Amino acid sequence: MSKPxxxxxxxxxxxxxxxxxxxxxxxxxxxSYGAIAKYLGAARSSRLVGYAMNGAHVHNDIPAHRVVNRNxxxxxxxxxxPHKSMEQLLSNEGIVVADDQIQNWKNVFWNPEEELRx
DNA sequence: CACTTGACTTATT
DNA sequence: TAATAAGCCAAGT
Numbered sequence: 001m002s003k004p005x006x007x008x009x010x011x012x013x014x015x016x017x018x019x020x021x022x023x024x025x026x027x028x029x030x031x032s033y034g035a036i037a038k039y040l041g042a043a044r045s046s047r048l049v050g051y052a053m054n055g056a057h058v059h060n061d062i063p064a065h066r067v068v069n070r071n072x073x074x075x076x077x078x079x080x081x082p083h084k085s086m087e088q089l090l091s092n093e094g095i096v097v098a099d100d101q102i103q104n105w106k107n108v109f110w111n112p113e114e115e116l117r118x
Numbered sequence: 119c120a121c122t123t124g125a126c127t128t129a130t131t
Numbered sequence: 132t133a134a135t136a137a138g139c140c141a142a143g144t
Binding site: 032033034037038043044045046047048049050051052053054056064067068069070074075076077078079080086 | 124125126127128
């Protein structure tokens with residue numbers, strides 16, 4: 001059997017998996033694109049994670065604000081709506097953000113490989 | 119159908 | 132330490 005391809009929807013398994021992981025991020029925590037990518041088995045596809053986030057806005061259960069780059073910097077804050085900025089959402093969960101960067105990032109970092117522990 | 123861009127990361131110079 | 136190159140995959144032009 002080959003693959004059941006839909007003709008109007010891209011069978012982007014990657015994106016769906018990214019969304020699944022992002023949904024699992026607990027409140028008050030955050031993770032990085034690379035961590036998710038690595039968890040999915042493609043550490044070098046971290047760009048896809050970010051790109052997936054770009055399409056995440058159509059989903060309502062994707063806390064994209066909990067996903068930042070590996071430095072804990074809010075690289076995607078410019079893609080958030082003005083009334084609910086990334087920094088505001090994070091701060092709302094108890095995460096301290098200063099200068100577009102998560103403070104105590106090492107502590108806030110949520111590693112799916114460790115937390116989900118396969 | 120080919121080329122460019124993108125919310126990244128790692129390795130190399 | 133900073134700058135550059137390469138790698139990954141999808142969507143847009």
